[in-house]
Amino acid sequence: VQLQASGGGLVQPGGSLRLSCVGSRRTNSNNGMGWFRQAPGKEREFVAGINWNGSSKSVADSVKGRFTISRDRTKNTVYLQMDSLRPEDTAVYYCAAHSGAWFAKVSNEYRYWGQGTQVTVSS
Numbered sequence: 236v237q238l239q240a241s242g243g244g245l246v247q248p249g250g251s252l253r254l255s256c257v258g259s260r261r262t263n264s265n266n267g268m269g270w271f272r273q274a275p276g277k278e279r280e281f282v283a284g285i286n287w288n289g290s291s292k293s294v295a296d297s298v299k300g301r302f303t304i305s306r307d308r309t310k311n312t313v314y315l316q317m318d319s320l321r322p323e324d325t326a327v328y329y330c331a332a333h334s335g336a337w338f339a340k341v342s343n344e345y346r347y348w349g350q351g352t353q354v355t356v357s358s
Contacts, residue, residue: 240330243352246320250356254315256330256349264308267333270315271342272326272354282328283315284338293338298324320356327351 242254258264267286273279283294283304294302303316313330331345339345 238349240349267338287336
């Protein structure tokens with residue numbers, strides 16, 4: 236199983252980006268999915284999660300009201316819409332497929348990981 240994350244880039248504070256995570260097989264259409272991020276010198280942290288059919292979602296307090304997670308199971312794709320970006324959102328963002336149908340806020344419950352996409356928020 237491969238997960239391909241894309242959509243990162245350089246954006247000014249207050250701007251928006253949409254990250255996408257495409258799975259190579261049906262696995263991630265039946266699994267919970269998560270987005271994590273890791274900034275230089277910091278531990279990887281949970282950003283957002285969504286269950287297998289999108290009926291349950293959660294985002295970290297640090298991004299609540301600014302980031303939205305969604306998925307399109309027909310396309311094996313999970314999205315992270317990021318609005319009102321701040322410099323502290325700068326990090327490498329990773330998508331991951333949970334080992335089950337739900338999601339978790341701890342990274343060690345995720346079975347498959349994408350390669351990461353860099354998001355830089357700077358003027």
